[in-house]
Structure formats: C-alpha cells, structure tokens
Amino acid sequence: MTTSQEELLPGTRRALLHRIAVAQAEGRAPSLVAAVVRGGRAVWHGARTCVDGHGPDENVQYRIGSITKxxxxxxVLRLRDEGVLDLGDRLEKYLPDTGAGEATIAGLLAHTGGLAAESPAPWWERTPGSLRPEVHDVLGEQPLVHPVGRRFHYSNPGYTLLGALVEELRQAPWEEVLRREVLQPLGLHRTSAQPQAPHAGGWAVHPWADALLPEPVEDLGRMAPAGQLWSTTGDLARFAAFLAKGDDRVLSAESVREMRTPAAPAETADVMDGATYGLGLQIQHRDGRLLVGHSGSLPGFVANLTIGVADDVAAVVLANCTSGPLLSVVGADLVRIVAEAEPRIPEPWRPLPEVDRSVLELAGQWYWGTHAFALRVTADGLVALGPLSGNGRSSRFRANGDGTWTGLEGYYAGELLRPVRRPDGALGHLDLGSFVFTRQPYDEGDPVPGGVDPEGWRGIR
Incomplete structure (x- = not known):
C-alpha cells in the first residue's frame, strides 16, 4: 500500500504526530508506530523512537498478540460461508473429547463458551509452546469455569480450539491455511507467524526507572491462533480496510458486518464502558462513536487496531514494550482527530436507476397504534422503518423475493415484515411480527388487534 501524507491537511497530520509523540513519551515506549486509513487505504504513517534518526517505517514488524484472534x-467465517460448518454447531461435532465440546463455534468466537481465560500454568505467553503439545494440555483438567453460553469471559484457549477446528476441517496447519486464504489474497506479505527482518525487539521498561530489559520471544505452539502473529502498520492498514468493507476473495461485506455485530452479553463493567464483543472483534462506544477492532499484547509488545466504520477512518498503533501507552485510547484518538478535523464528505445523492412500484407503494407514513412511523426506500435496495420523531424501534429490512422483508437489526432483527392487501387488491396494512401498522391510527378497515370502537375518535362529552 502506498501511503500519501498529502491527503490529510497539515494541521491534521501535526495533531496525529503530536498524539503519538505524547503516547511514546508518557508511555515510555522504546518505539511506537502508527498508521491512519481513510477511504480504504493508508493516508498517514508516523513513528516515534528513543533512537535518534531511526524511525521505524510501515514495513517493520511488531508482534500483534490477540489481533491474531x-x-x-x-x-472460521470462511468455513461457515462455504457451508462446511454452522456457527450454531457444537465443537463436539468436529473435535470430540476435548472436555469443552458443549460450546458452540459462535460461542468460542464471541468468548461465551464458558472456558477459562488462560491455559494451566506455567504462563503460556512466556514459555515454549512445546510444553503444551496437544489441545488437552492447553485446556487442562477443567476447561469450563462458567456455564456454556451464559456470560462473556475472554478466553485464549477458546481460540486455540478454533485454530484446531480450522486445521481439522482444512487438513492443514493453521499457519498454512491463514497464509493461503487470507494473507496472500489481501497482500499482507509482511504478516507472519515468525518474525521476519526488519522487526522490532520486545522490551520491558522498569516501572520506577528509565531502564530496559529484553523480553523472551516464544513460539506459542498450540496457542498460536490466539496470539502468534507478527505484522506491520502497512499490513494492518490493509487488514483494517478489509474489515470495514469486505473482500469477496476472503469474506463478503455481509460477513465482515456480521463480525462487527455484538454477539456476547456485556459484563456489568463493560456496560458502563460501552464495550462488548462480536465474532472475533471488540466493539466499543467512545466519544459518541461506534468503534470496532482488537487490541493485543505479548511480553515486549502492545498493539491496537481501531475502526470507525461510520467515519470511514481506521487507526493502527504498535509499540515494543510490555506495558506503557494505552493503545486502545491512542487508536480511538487518532480516529477522532481525523473524523473531527476532516469529516467524511458524503457521496452525492443520486436517484435510483429504476423504481419498483410495488416497493414504492410501501413508502410513507404508517401508524402502530398512535405511534407515527415512516417507511423509506433506500438506495441500497432495502427499506427502513423508524419513528417519525423521538426514540423508538427502527430497522432496515432486506427483500426476500416473495414480497416479504426480513429485519436486519435492533428489535426487528430476523422478524418478518409482510405487506397485506385488502380484497380489492389495495395495500391495507403491514404485519410485522404480529404488530399491525396502518395508514391511519387505528384504521377500522384493517385488523387492528382488539378491534376499534365503532363510534370512532371523539372529544370529551
């Protein structure tokens, strides 16, 4: 990916540089690199380092930890899209006798499988993967610490199981499948399971002194699908663009949108923070924005990828220290700086190339009881139903090809919207999951549940 510094205004570029400079200085990181993506490609790259004249560029590898997930x-979503598996399938169907077979594939993706957060001691991030050669060694004697499917509990072993699932169904090592099916099609040539020069060294920074200690670099073995990868800001910028828009060579736009959709119940603390989890992606609300992505850490390294989908801006931040700068905050700030300084310019409005009269007939004002709603036909071939004013249930709907529509989000996700015609063929009302929407409030010509008083509307007598 060729970066173009000139595509951002000078003031924006300086604000981005200032933010990462503060993060590197206050976080005491030996080096920190960042990139910003807009419109599907990198438009800015910045670096700060403790070594004069040695700023890492977008091709220097850092370890990215849990972004690997x-x-x-x-x-896994590719296997689902090919029909090889269903996300509702239990793991037992493909990997029997793990002790965690009741967990569903979706539950493992969303960390609701009930598994422990870590594998049994010694700590897997600082010890060779050869100590845990089999899945059983990763899971231990009691893999489950919570009832399956009941709560969100972040689990590194859960992603070991997903990697083992990929290997079983592809009959090839996880790393080989990843390279063939994701890295090569997306052009991520500087992303790998083992470090490839040039790469940064990982450091621990003394908490009470400006002193360094080199951190060990371990091959994680079975735990690799949870945190093994090395990558660059250049490659992760491409990956961020893919997660925002999809790429039919790897996953469709619809499937990456599914990854960005909340799939786990939020813990109490997470509700307060506005954070939850999708299918392999962290989701949070910050500064009034919906952000998706993932953070990562391994001894000597911290990483963050943040995408503001509505703003069409993403940020990647990598540093080579065990702790220090809060990169999730830095990434969100980089997105905010660009989004506020240079707001996204919308595409020009254009009329539809053709109008389906049967769909156009649905458009306009509808009433659920006395609540006024509007149904609009959108440029992407969907219809959107929402309240005319104030807060209320709203959703977009996808055509099913038989005159009915299926809800895509919110209260009406998965619910059927069915236009109902009167005996004379005229459009009468909308049936939405047993709710009757009429053209006039309590229209007596339609089957309003409970009926309508025959005397109609009246004043106080």
Missing part, C-alpha cells in the same frame, strides 16, 4: 475468526 481476528485473523482466526476470519478463517
């Missing part, structure tokens, strides 16, 4: 999730 998002790559593993993409592989």
């Amino acid at each position: 998002t790559f593993t999730a993409v592989l």
